[in-house]
Amino acid sequence: MAEAERVRGVVARAKGAPVALETIVVPAPGPGEARVRVKACGVCHTDLHYKLGAIGDGFPFLLGHEAAGVVESVGPDVTEVAPGDTVVLNWRAVCGQCRACRRGRPWYCFDTHNATQRMTLEDGTELSPALGIGAFAELTLVAAGQCTKVDPSVPPAVAGLLGCGVMAGIGAAINTGGVGRGDTVAVIGCGGVGDAAVLGSSLAGARTIIAVDVDEQKLQWARDFGATHTVDAKQHDVVEAVRSLTDGFGADVVIDAVGRPETWKQAFYARDLAGTVVLVGVPSPEMTLELPLLDVFGRGGALKSSWYGDCLPSRDFPMLLDLFQQGRLPLDRFVSEEIGVGDVEEAFDKMHRGEVLRSVVVFP
Structure with missing residues (x-):
């Protein structure tokens, strides 16, 4: 049985304050949840908006959402993915039951969902994961529907780009x-x-x-x-x-x-x-x-x-990565640099100065 794990993650504690690496507690996955070992996560403008308080005041935020990784463990009733699957994380996990989904338009899903449990700081303070993901960390907890299986041969720094900006x-x-x-x-x-x-x-x-x-x-x-x-x-x-x-x-x-x-x-x-x-x-x-x-x-x-580019992740992510592997879609050109998890604040500065398309945090 999986237990809670402690890992280092990038946290924004207050509006406009520099982000910091903190120890976070990632619970074992519950019903409908998956715990994912993050391999790469892009630094997106949306993360900067969270840091600046432009999206909400639910501080502290666990930043990062444009990510690819490997499923480590799943909770009860999860059938979409299994441990060992390579996945891209998405922030619009469709419900399959709302009026948009029932009409065959799941890309408009009006009841997208995230993990029920919260990741926390060591003192028990609940974290708000950016776009329901929180992937500037070695491990994160998401709803299983936020995991889209992809070909494991695609470099994680490339695959993760589809998690937000490039797909949009x-x-x-x-x-x-x-x-x-x-x-x-x-x-x-x-x-x-x-x-x-x-x-x-x-x-x-x-x-x-x-x-x-x-x-x-x-x-x-x-x-x-x-x-x-x-x-x-x-x-x-x-x-x-x-x-x-x-x-x-x-x-x-x-x-x-x-x-x-x-x-x-x-x-x-x-x-x-x-x-x-x-x-x-x-x-x-x-x-x-x-x-x-x-x-x-x-x-x-x-x-x-x-x-989100009116995308359906289960349809669009694998298709676009197939085109990348065929040499028809140069997604790798978006990766300006690969950085460590401790370099996110500097990456925000480079983004603000227009020096990079994407800095991507890569985990060993």
Whole structure:
């Protein structure tokens, strides 16, 4: 019978305070739960948002969620995975019972779930795991449905990327935006999620892919992932530039990977009539949007938000990793550096300065 284990994990104790390595207690898995030995975990902007108090005040947080690992043990009634399975962790474990799941749309599941038990500090203080995962630790406890089995031959630092940002971007293009062969696409914001949207658009066969950012390094990354054109938003009017590159019409699909009112408006007006806007960048709670309702009516089309790239992990993770292994999807280019678990605070600084696409914590 498995017992509670003590491991080191990255904890944010207070809003804006530096993160610290702390001893955490990981319970034995209960019914419907799995304990996973983490092999790699990407440093995502969402973790930084937790640290800064932009997602909630449930401190202390156990950070990390973009992870791959091996199932160590499972609780009663678990049939999806077994000890020894290589898995990517996902933060939207579908319930199979809600109205979205019953209608055959599980990627919209309205009752996703996490582990019932809480991991704690040594003094018993309950931790809030980032996105219900908490994987900046050698071991974590999740709902078994948060584990998606994948090919064990894929490097963990690559496989784990699908746990959040890369899946969000690829899915925003393919699943939410419905990018198809011959489409024109513009992507505003070319960090990890935006570049994944560029890559997804290229994979889907878009003929024109316009990358928009204020940082030349990020624009170069976008070119590497398949952007056919780039726009420096410091130098050019974004809407005019996108229209000029699409025969004056605007793009069929415009993806806002920033998530600010000003970038969303750029996306709205840079799309073609009856085109699609996809919001995948996450706004902060105080942001509001004002838009002439007649413009919404008159331009037609679709205004969408993309939750986790509207992905279904059991369908999308193995498929995308198959494409990676075939040499058709260069997911490894997102890994800027591999770091130790004690280097997360420095990785946040590099992320803030725009020096990396992804720093990935790798556990021995």
